[in-house]
Amino acid sequence: MPELPEVQTTVNGLQSLLGKEITNIKLYTTKLRYLIPKNIIKIAKNNKILKIYRIGKYIILKLSNSYSLVFHFGMSGRLRISKIDNYRLVKHDHILLFIKNRKILSFNDPRKFGFIDFAISKEIYKKKYIIKLGLDPFDIQLTYHYLFKKISNSKVPIKQILLDQRIITGIGNIYASEILYDAKISPFTPGFHLNNDKLKNLIKSIRKILKKAINFGGTSIRNYVAIDGTLGNFQNKFKVYNKEKQKILGFKIKRVVQYGRSTFYCPSIQKKFTIRNN
DNA sequence: CGGGCCACCTGGCGGC
């Protein structure tokens, strides 16, 4: 489910747990994408949540001991806060964190591609799934120089490059299509074909689309809902995603499959070739 | 190493 905007929306919603104590953890599953570390209970129990933030698509809860909890949502994971009295275990609730203010933070994930882990807070950047991440889209170090260095020798189509978390972290399959439409770049354009102007433009579109999606509370199709169960609204702002055969500005939208994932684009607006001129 | 492909898992939907 979640790309950066959904993860950020979740992180925003979680802030009400700041300073609150985790009184217990209950596991209803032993394995999600990975085995759930058993000692996660010992590590979190009776500790306060001091900081809640994200790295790429990973959600981090920094605890009052030296540890942090790490959540990843995979394709269908989500976190939800309920009052203890209202809470009913629903299908695919795998992990419950009991919070001292009589709330429950539940992790639900039908497809089990998500995971939960812990890390020593100071060493979180050494985690194998964190260390390889590229720049955050909102990091000021993300410039056309950076992108040019990373992709100017690559034959890989830009759609796939946007999904490569080692280059930029946070973009997923929905926003990749929406970003490329906004930037008027064909999804097939190989990395080496993009000149500095196009890259500047692309970075602008990345930030614009992601910001807009965050402002709309993310995208709610299938599983994703916010921390309190409310829906995101960005799906109503899609220009191309899920709009095969519909028209935009009078032009047909197409769906193709690249690397096994759907790409939606408008061939008339996202022209196929760009000449390198730097 | 980079890049391409597949597996992991469950459920919803459309077609027959």
Added chain:
DNA sequence: TGCCGCCAGGTGGCCC
């Protein structure tokens, strides 16, 4: 109604 095939906000591991 039932079954089948296809599709789904991700990513790690296996190949070459």
